[in-house]
Amino acid sequence: xxxxxxxxxxxxxxxxxxxxxxxxxxxxxxxxxxxxxxxxxxxxxxxxxxxxxxxxxxxxxxxxxxxxxxxxxxxxxxxxxxxxxxxxxxxxxxxxxxxxxxxxxxxxxxxxxxxxxxxxxxxxxxxxxxxxxxxxxxxxxxxxxxxxxxxxxxxxxxxxxxxxxxxxxxxxxxxxxxxxxxxxxxxxxxxxxxxxxxx
Numbered sequence: 268x269x270x271x272x273x274x275x276x277x278x279x280x281x282x283x284x285x286x287x288x289x290x291x292x293x294x295x296x297x298x299x300x301x302x303x304x305x306x307x308x309x310x311x312x313x314x315x316x317x318x319x320x321x322x323x324x325x326x327x328x329x330x331x332x333x334x335x336x337x338x339x340x341x342x343x344x345x346x347x348x349x350x351x352x353x354x355x356x357x358x359x360x361x362x363x364x365x366x367x368x369x370x371x372x373x374x375x376x377x378x379x380x381x382x383x384x385x386x387x388x389x390x391x392x393x394x395x396x397x398x399x400x401x402x403x404x405x406x407x408x409x410x411x412x413x414x415x416x417x418x419x420x421x422x423x424x425x426x427x428x429x430x431x432x433x434x435x436x437x438x439x440x441x442x443x444x445x446x447x448x449x450x451x452x453x454x455x456x457x458x459x460x461x462x463x464x465x466x
Contacts, residue, residue, distance in 0.1 A: 269325040271366070271421070272337040276318040276354075277347030277375075279308060282408040286345070287319030289412050289430050290422075294323045297426030305336055316350055325421055342366035343419060345411060347393070349376045357384040368418045370411065389414065389457045396449065406446040409435070413450025417458070 273290060277283045284306050291304040301324040308317045320337035340361045346352050352371065359381075361367040369385050374392040382388050391414060397407040409431060416427045427447065435443045 270338075271323040271325055271343070271419070272339075272341045273321040273323070273343045273345075273419075274318065274337050274341050275320070275345040275347070276316075276351035277345075278350070279315050279317050281347045281375075282405065282411075283317050283347065284308075284319050285434065286408050286411055286415075287321050289408065289434055290321045290415065291323075292433060293416075293422045293426045293430040294321070297429055298422060300324060300421070303336075316348070318351070323421065340367075342368070343415070344369045344371075345415070346371040346379070347375055349378060352376045352379040352381070355379075355381045357381050360385055362386070365420065370414055370418075387461065389418070389454065391450070391453050397446065400449065401442050401446055406439075406442060409443040409446035410450035410453075413447040413452075414454040415450075416447075417451050417454035 275283050275287050287304050287306060291302045294300045294302040302321060304319065304321050306319040308315060322337050339359050341359060342361055343366065344355065344360050346355060346369065360369055367387050369388040371379060371382060371388065371390055372393045373390050374395040391410065393407040393410050394404050396410055397404045412427065416422045416424065428444065431443050431447060432440060
């Protein structure tokens with residue numbers, strides 16, 4: 268059994284919970300993988316700290332239900348606030364060849380001490396890109412989902428697009444698909460740089 272542990276952390280209003288639901292929808296509904304999702308808000312929802320976790324069983328078994336929460340070290344971390352970044356240690360993320368990815372947003376995180384010691388850390392100024400390219404920070408979710416789709420490797424583009432269609436208003440679908448492509452390109456360039464660094 269291969270568990271894939273994902274943790275997303277930030278503050279209310281950044282789409283943390285929605286992104287986790289997009290990941291589990293793509294995994295379970297469209298890829299037919301066993302998956303669970305958990306979430307938590309602070310007392311002051313919008314603006315307060317929140318997190319979400321997704322556990323995916325890549326072997327399509329249901330044994331993850333025995334313990335549905337993500338376990339450290341994580342295969343994948345998405346960190347969107349400085350408060351959340353302050354809680355991260357390098358040992359919180361795996362160092363496996365095909366996992367151990369961190370995505371973080373330097374437009375909301377000014378100091379992230381642990382990031383220097385995490386090999387596969389992709390910095391994407393999500394909020395800035397969303398506003399400058401699409402006019403609203405809500406498109407940040409599709410940017411992140413695009414990057415996750417590439418780095419995780421178990422969600423097909425077809426599954427990702429169908430998921431986006433389920434989560435966004437039809438009037439914004441084209442912009443969300445553009446945001447998704449932007450996130451994909453960021454991740455593809457990052458993987459290329461990693462590969463070149465090893466050669």
